[in-house]
Amino acid sequence: xxxxxxxxxxxxxxxxxxxxxxxxxxxxxxxxxxxxxxxxxxxxxxxxxxxxxxxxxxxxxxxxxxxxxxxxxxxxxxxxxxxxxxxxxxxxxxxxxxxxxxxxxxxxxxxxxxxxxxxxxxxxxxxxxxxxxxxxxxxxxxxxxxxxxxxxxxxxxxxxxxxxxxxxxxxxxxxxxxxxxxxxxxxxxxxxxxxxxxxxxxxxxxxxxxxxxxxxxxxxxxxxxxxxxxxxxxxxxxxxxxxxxxxxxxxxxxxxxxxxxxxxxxxxxxxxxxxxxxxxxxxxxxxxxxxxxxxxxxxxxxxxxxxxxxxxxxxxxxxxxxxxxxxxxxxxxxxxxxxxxxxxxxxxxxxxxxxxxxxxxxxxxxxxxxxxxxxxxxxxxxxxxxxxxxxxxxxxxxxxx
Numbered sequence: 085x086x087x088x089x090x091x092x093x094x095x096x097x098x099x100x101x102x103x104x105x106x107x108x109x110x111x112x113x114x115x116x117x118x119x120x121x122x123x124x125x126x127x128x129x130x131x132x133x134x135x136x137x138x139x140x141x142x143x144x145x146x147x148x149x150x151x152x153x154x155x156x157x158x159x160x161x162x163x164x165x166x167x168x169x170x171x172x173x174x175x176x177x178x179x180x181x182x183x184x185x186x187x188x189x190x191x192x193x194x195x196x197x198x199x200x201x202x203x204x205x206x207x208x209x210x211x212x213x214x215x216x217x218x219x220x221x222x223x224x225x226x227x228x229x230x231x232x233x234x235x236x237x238x239x240x241x242x243x244x245x246x247x248x249x250x251x252x253x254x255x256x257x258x259x260x261x262x263x264x265x266x267x268x269x270x271x272x273x274x275x276x277x278x279x280x281x282x283x284x285x286x287x288x289x290x291x292x293x294x295x296x297x298x299x300x301x302x303x304x305x306x307x308x309x310x311x312x313x314x315x316x317x318x319x320x321x322x323x324x325x326x327x328x329x330x331x332x333x334x335x336x337x338x339x340x341x342x343x344x345x346x347x348x349x350x351x352x353x354x355x356x357x358x359x360x361x362x363x364x365x366x367x368x369x370x371x372x373x374x375x376x377x378x379x380x381x382x383x384x385x386x387x388x389x390x391x392x393x394x395x396x397x398x399x400x401x402x403x404x405x406x407x408x409x410x411x412x413x414x415x416x417x418x419x420x421x422x423x424x425x426x427x428x429x430x431x432x433x434x435x436x437x438x439x440x441x442x443x444x445x446x447x448x449x450x451x452x453x454x455x456x457x458x459x460x461x462x463x464x465x466x467x468x469x470x471x472x473x474x475x476x477x478x479x480x481x482x483x484x485x
Contacts (some may be wrong), residue, residue, distance in 0.1 A: 094124060
C-alpha cells in the first residue's frame, strides 16, 4: 500500500486552493509519497478539532493552521515534534525572520515546535465616506479622537428613540477567542506590545489594561457600540463606521460592497499621549508536524515548500494574507504585488509591529477569565475597569499555579 502525507490546511476556500496548489507541486516531484489535502474538519474552532484529534490519535502529518496559543497544550500532550531536530532548521527560520523575532517561537523547554508562516495584523477598517460626511478627513488615532468621531456618527436616524447607526460593532458574545479582536488587540496597542504572560507570571494587571477596559466600557455606556447581534454585515450595510479586522476582509468587501462604497485601513486607536509605533495583534498561524507522522523527514521537506518564496507570493495572491517573511519589501516580486494592492500593503507594513499570543497551555482559560470580566465591566457596566482587571489577573494567577 502506497504511503502518503496528510496535510490539514484551514477550511476556507482560499487556503484550500493554496494547499492544493502546493500539493500538486509536491506530488509531481514525489509520486512515491504524495500529499493528501484534507481541510480541517468544521467545528467552532480549529483548536477544538486539533485537541480532539490528539485524543483520538487522528492527527494529520502536517497542519498549517496552528495558533501559537495551543502549542503548549500540544507539546504537553506529546503531539508535535520539535522542528529543530532537523539539521537545516536554523538556516530556514533565520532566512524567514530577523534573529530578534525568532525567540518568541521558542517553547519553554528551549525547543521549536512551530514554523512561522503567516500573520494577519488586526487593523481599524473604516468607511471613508461616512467619516468625511461627519467632518473627519482621517481615521481616529487616539481614544479622544475616536470618541469625537463616534459622537458625530452615532445617531437615531428614524426618530424612534433608539440609535440605528453606531461607531463600531463589538461582539457581545462571551466566547474567549472573540477577545482577540477587541480587548487583546487594543491591549497590545495600548501596552506597546506587551502580551499577557511572561515566564509564567501574569503581566497584564497594569494601566494599559485598565485604559482598554475603560475605553470599551465608555463606548457601550455612551451607546457608540450597539448591544446587539446583526443578521447582516453591519459595516458593509453602513450601520457602523469602523470595524476591527484583518486583511482577509479586503476581498470580501470588494466582492460585496455597494457602488460608491469607500473603505480603508489604519492602525488601532491608542490612549491619548501614546508615543512610538502602534503595535497590534498579529493573529499568527504557523505550521507543525505531528508525532503520528511516519515520515517526519519528508514532512519537513514539504513544510519547507510551504514557506518558499513562491508559496508566500501565492498566499498573498490567493488568500490575501501576509507571510511572515523578512525580505518582502526588498524583493522585486513582492514589491510589484504590493504596488498593485495598496490596501494589502497597509497590512504588510504593519506586520513587523505585531505580537502573537503566549504559548502557555493555560492561555485559553486565561482568555476565558478576561472575557468574563470584559462582559461584566465593559458590556454590563457592573464593575469598574480597575476591579475587572484585578479580578481577571487574580484568576489568571490561580490558573497558572
